[in-house]
Amino acid sequence: xxxxPPIVVVGAGPAxxxxxxxxxxxxxxxxxxxxxxxxxxxxxRRPPSPLQQSDKKLYGFDARRARRLHDNFSALLPSIxxxxxxxxxxxxxxxxxxxxxxxxxxxxxxxxxxxxxxxDRIVPTKGWTAPGVVTLGAAQIALKAQASIxxxxxxxxGSGPLLYLVAYQYxxxxxxVVAVLEAGRxxxxxxxxxxxxxxxATFAGGVFYIAWLKAHGVPIKTGIEPLxxxxxxxxxxxxxxxxxxxxxxxxxxxxxxxxxGYGLKSxxxxxxxxxxxxHFDPQQRQWLPTTDLDxxxxxxGVYLAGDGVSVRGNQIAAIAGELAxxxxxxDMDGSEAPQAGxxxxxxxxxxxxxxxxxxxxxxxxxQLKTLPDEALICRCEGLTAGAxxxxxxxxxxxxxxxxxxxxxxxxxRCQGRVCGPAAAELIAAAASTDILHVGxxxxxxxxxxxxxxxxxxxxxxxx
Amino acid sequence: MTVxxxxxxxxxxxxxxxxxxxxxxxxxxxxxxxxxCGGQASGVNYGxxxxxxxxxxxxxxxxxxxxxxxxxxxxxxxxxxxxxxxxLKLARNDxxxxxxxxxxxxxxxxxxxxxxxxxADLRRRFPYIGDRFYGASLCxxxxxxxxxxxxxxxxxxxxxxxxxxxxxxxxxxAVPSPLGFEIYVTGQDTPIRAHRLVNTAGAxxxxxxxxFGDSVHxxxxxxxxxxxxxxxxLIGPNLGICGGGIYIRQASxxxxxxxxxxxxxxxxxxxxxxxxxxxxxxxxxxxxxMVPALANVLVVRSWTGIEGRMPDNLPVVGPSPTIAxxxxxxxxxxxxxxxGPAVGAVLAELAIDGRSPTCLxxxxxxxxxxxxxxxxxxxxxxxCSQHKEEGE
Numbered sequence: 001x002x003x004x005p006p007i008v009v010v011g012a013g014p015a016x017x018x019x020x021x022x023x024x025x026x027x028x029x030x031x032x033x034x035x036x037x038x039x040x041x042x043x044x045r046r047p048p049s050p051l052q053q054s055d056k057k058l059y060g061f062d063a064r065r066a067r068r069l070h071d072n073f074s075a076l077l078p079s080i081x082x083x084x085x086x087x088x089x090x091x092x093x094x095x096x097x098x099x100x101x102x103x104x105x106x107x108x109x110x111x112x113x114x115x116x117x118x119x120d121r122i123v124p125t126k127g128w129t130a131p132g133v134v135t136l137g138a139a140q141i142a143l144k145a146q147a148s149i150x151x152x153x154x155x156x157x158g159s160g161p162l163l164y165l166v167a168y169q170y171x172x173x174x175x176x177v178v179a180v181l182e183a184g185r186x187x188x189x190x191x192x193x194x195x196x197x198x199x200x201a202t203f204a205g206g207v208f209y210i211a212w213l214k215a216h217g218v219p220i221k222t223g224i225e226p227l228x229x230x231x232x233x234x235x236x237x238x239x240x241x242x243x244x245x246x247x248x249x250x251x252x253x254x255x256x257x258x259x260x261g262y263g264l265k266s267x268x269x270x271x272x273x274x275x276x277x278x279h280f281d282p283q284q285r286q287w288l289p290t291t292d293l294d295x296x297x298x299x300x301g302v303y304l305a306g307d308g309v310s311v312r313g314n315q316i317a318a319i320a321g322e323l324a325x326x327x328x329x330x331d332m333d334g335s336e337a338p339q340a341g342x343x344x345x346x347x348x349x350x351x352x353x354x355x356x357x358x359x360x361x362x363x364x365x366x367q368l369k370t371l372p373d374e375a376l377i378c379r380c381e382g383l384t385a386g387a388x389x390x391x392x393x394x395x396x397x398x399x400x401x402x403x404x405x406x407x408x409x410x411x412x413r414c415q416g417r418v419c420g421p422a423a424a425e426l427i428a429a430a431a432s433t434d435i436l437h438v439g440x441x442x443x444x445x446x447x448x449x450x451x452x453x454x455x456x457x458x459x460x461x462x463x
Numbered sequence: 464m465t466v467x468x469x470x471x472x473x474x475x476x477x478x479x480x481x482x483x484x485x486x487x488x489x490x491x492x493x494x495x496x497x498x499x500c501g502g503q504a505s506g507v508n509y510g511x512x513x514x515x516x517x518x519x520x521x522x523x524x525x526x527x528x529x530x531x532x533x534x535x536x537x538x539x540x541x542x543x544x545x546x547x548x549x550x551l552k553l554a555r556n557d558x559x560x561x562x563x564x565x566x567x568x569x570x571x572x573x574x575x576x577x578x579x580x581x582x583a584d585l586r587r588r589f590p591y592i593g594d595r596f597y598g599a600s601l602c603x604x605x606x607x608x609x610x611x612x613x614x615x616x617x618x619x620x621x622x623x624x625x626x627x628x629x630x631x632x633x634x635x636x637a638v639p640s641p642l643g644f645e646i647y648v649t650g651q652d653t654p655i656r657a658h659r660l661v662n663t664a665g666a667x668x669x670x671x672x673x674x675f676g677d678s679v680h681x682x683x684x685x686x687x688x689x690x691x692x693x694x695x696x697l698i699g700p701n702l703g704i705c706g707g708g709i710y711i712r713q714a715s716x717x718x719x720x721x722x723x724x725x726x727x728x729x730x731x732x733x734x735x736x737x738x739x740x741x742x743x744x745x746x747x748x749x750x751x752x753m754v755p756a757l758a759n760v761l762v763v764r765s766w767t768g769i770e771g772r773m774p775d776n777l778p779v780v781g782p783s784p785t786i787a788x789x790x791x792x793x794x795x796x797x798x799x800x801x802x803g804p805a806v807g808a809v810l811a812e813l814a815i816d817g818r819s820p821t822c823l824x825x826x827x828x829x830x831x832x833x834x835x836x837x838x839x840x841x842x843x844x845x846x847c848s849q850h851k852e853e854g855e
Binding site for chain 2: 106
């Protein structure tokens with residue numbers, strides 16, 4: 001069985017599972033490596049069986065797609081080599097370095113499909129590190145994987161479609177949703193509407209969540225500028241002080257938990273370590289790996305799919321996963337799959353909707369211009385916005401890696417995965433330069449913190 | 464037509480220190496750096512400031528440098544996080560211990576105090592060290608600093624004194640001229656002119672030397688290093704081991720633990736280097752052997768940089784054997800950070816005054832050609848150990 005060189009898929013979300021299925025259909029036996037306990041990725045995360053709930057309850061409108069992914073996966077399982085709860089901590093030409101539990105594992109690869117997904121994008125607000133403040137993604141993990149909620153009365157703050165979805169899910173789960181506070185002003189420009197409406201079912205879902213929340217008395221406010229996350233004498237979050245943009249009057253809302261998210265950012269470290277080219281995407285305001293429409297990178301044998309290439313949501317991720325696998329197969333034997341053309345058309349069509357979303361829920365760069373000096377920007381290193389601005393001013397540097405060298409920005413446990421996008425905006429504003437010139441923090445192994453004992457422990461060759 | 468008294472190619476720690484010291488002597492100085500000052504090995508090294516265990520040929524520079532490290536704040540306006548944490552070198556067996564005893568005597572000749580510890584002393588005073596070590600020697604005067612800050616601090620201080628420090632300024636070639644040297648920078652037709660030239664181009668130093676017919680083989684190395692999350696104060700002195708291999712320090716103040724061993728991959732032409740996972744894994748094992756309490760600490764990052772390495776693991780420091788008023792200091796073989804400040808002071812003396820009180824015997828590039836070492840003939844080795852650090 002292992003006579004043929006190994007094809008490895010990293011990530012078992014919609015893109016990874018779809019890629020694995022396509023490879024199996026073509027007669028291959030791919031290795032699928034995933035950090036999660038169960039397949040599904042962030043979007044179709046499943047709880048352990050004692051906490052099992054109905055798909056409808058967990059995934060709402062996406063229940064059918066979730067069920068299809070999970071069913072697909074069950075059918076695939078005998079034909080793939082699947083490794084759950086396995087982290088990729090480094091990658092080198094021909095070799096993946098994995099860690100499972102306290103064990104380090106070397107996995108050779110000949111061809112690689114990276115379906116690494118995305119994580120929450122954060123814009124710091126003064127006080128954002130208080131206990132009780134979590135990301136939208138983490139709020140969803142609590143709900144989907146742990147059948148619990150982050151608080152009894154919750155404020156949802158940020159920007160993007162996920163804000164309304166999670167608020168809806170929390171309200172359905174019995175939390176009191178104090179308010180949904182949107183930084184952007186969606187639907188303000190009528191010219192955006194046709195493009196957004198092109199999202200079809202996704203658009204309809206969003207409209208439904210908003211309508212449902214409104215019908216259930218949840219205040220939804222747009223054009224919000226958060227000023228400070230308040231905390232009680234125990235340090236836990238107790239509320240939020242904010243104002244409407246351009247207005248002087250401030251409002252204070254009380255809560256016992258706060259979920260924040262300003263859209264998603266692609267997880268690109270593996271592609272970076274492999275030497276894939278990157279480009280700056282002005283819409284998503286992020287450096288992204290460069291691929292052709294099929295997901296082929298500039299590095300031989302390396303393909304990318306899903307939100308790890310560009311955040312486009314789970315439906316496009318599944319299509320992109322299939323397309324990347326077809327590209328890989330085509331590069332192996334020169335074949336051209338008949339369905340590839342149709343898949344490419346779907347991806348092109350989805351671009352219009354995505355572009356509209358990115359423009360409606362634009363990254364709130366203004367919030368970083370006005371972020372108070374005392375607000376933390378890099379929580380791992382305890383670095384404030386003021387400290388970063390001072391380094392920029394004193395050194396005259398606007399390159400994020402130089403600012404990092406002088407200030408320790410992004411040198412902590414998260415390696416800039418959390419603070420990076422916001423820090424880049426902050427530096428650009430402080431140096432009065434275009435964010436393009438700020439550059440990007442480079443991926444470095446280990447991709448996530450790993451214990452010395454794991455690195456030092458028994459090393460298996462192949463899994 | 465501007466003719467600088469001194470031009471420097473390479474803005475690492477040695478080059479930036481040369482610029483500063485030459486300015487302090489009143490010379491007009493231009494420093495040309497291809498990227499950013501301290502962007503290569505000077506900025507991404509381990510950060511050890513160690514005299515103990517050095518080859519005798521490096522000790523005069525090392526002791527002089529240690530003096531400068533101690534008064535960095537007065538010199539460059541920032542201490543670059545230098546702290547004299549001490550350096551503890553561990554012996555694996557009695558043979559290692561014999562070497563440590565022998566080195567103690569050599570170091571004493573240079574005024575460096577080293578204390579020997581037997582197994583019992585070691586366990587009593589440094590209980591966090593793994594129990595398989597035979598003994599150790601401690602140089603309390605050694606320490607550590609933050610490499611990311613050092614070269615830029617020297618560059619800034621030099622600039623404030625009026626040195627022309629040009630970053631993003633790659634030199635394509637340089638040639639001797641009647642006035643001294645003509646240096647051609649990418650994208651500029653007119654050469655930069657200087658009476659004297661210092662080559663502190665690090666891993667690319669031999670390339671620069673070759674422009675003048677000074678041919679020497681310089682290899683590259685990429686020390687593989689890792690850093691952990693910050694932890695409570697655990698490790699006092701920087702740790703090393705006889706025979707090389709693992710080295711560990713805890714960043715004073717910050718609390719992260721930096722360790723390394725072995726080498727990654729360096730591509731000198733592409734200016735790229737990367738650590739190797741297998742080397743990182745071996746280093747983690749050796750680190751736990753040395754300090755068992757590190758087992759459950761999290762590694763957050765690994766990195767490396769491109770460092771020049773000479774065949775005998777000693778740098779080239781001194782005048783060109785063939786061209787007057789040309790001085791080389793490169794190929795530091797992993798020893799350049801501690802030595803950097805003094806190398807700059809000495810190069811400034813050689814270039815501006817024509818002589819330095821610091822002995823460079825054994826470091827000239829002539830050692831590879833079998834021709835007499837020009838420095839050794841002017842300053843006999845007997846003087847070396849008598850050199851005492853003067854005020855800057």
